[in-house]
Amino acid sequence: MLTCKDVIMDMLADYLELTFRPEVVADLERHLQACPPCMAYLKTYQKTRDLVRRSGQVAMPEEMRTILRRFVMQQLGRARP
Ligand SMILES: [Zn+2]
Numbered sequence: 001m002l003t004c005k006d007v008i009m010d011m012l013a014d015y016l017e018l019t020f021r022p023e024v025v026a027d028l029e030r031h032l033q034a035c036p037p038c039m040a041y042l043k044t045y046q047k048t049r050d051l052v053r054r055s056g057q058v059a060m061p062e063e064m065r066t067i068l069r070r071f072v073m074q075q076l077g078r079a080r081p
Contacts, residue, residue, distance in 0.1 A: 002031045007038045011045050044071065 002010075007028055032039050048064065 002027050004031075004035060004038050007031050007035070008041060011042065041071070 010028060032042060045068075048068065052064070
């Protein structure tokens with residue numbers, strides 16, 4: 001079973017590599033369907049990723065990394081399964 005932390009770490013890994021490993025996708029989707037906090041995180045994550053892609057940047061700016069990390073910690077602290 002994936003924990004929220006696993007899911008978020010996978011998403012961050014995807015962000016950094018700009019690709020999902022196919023075997024990870026099924027596990028992520030299963031978890032997301034049962035976990036609103038992770039779903040909310042995913043939406044924020046996708047928005048951020050789209051913004052970065054549109055701006056033509058590949059690397060995550062340090063400032064955004066800090067914001068994302070803080071958001072992750074807030075989500076994990078607020079919603080325990
Ligand atoms: Zn979760």
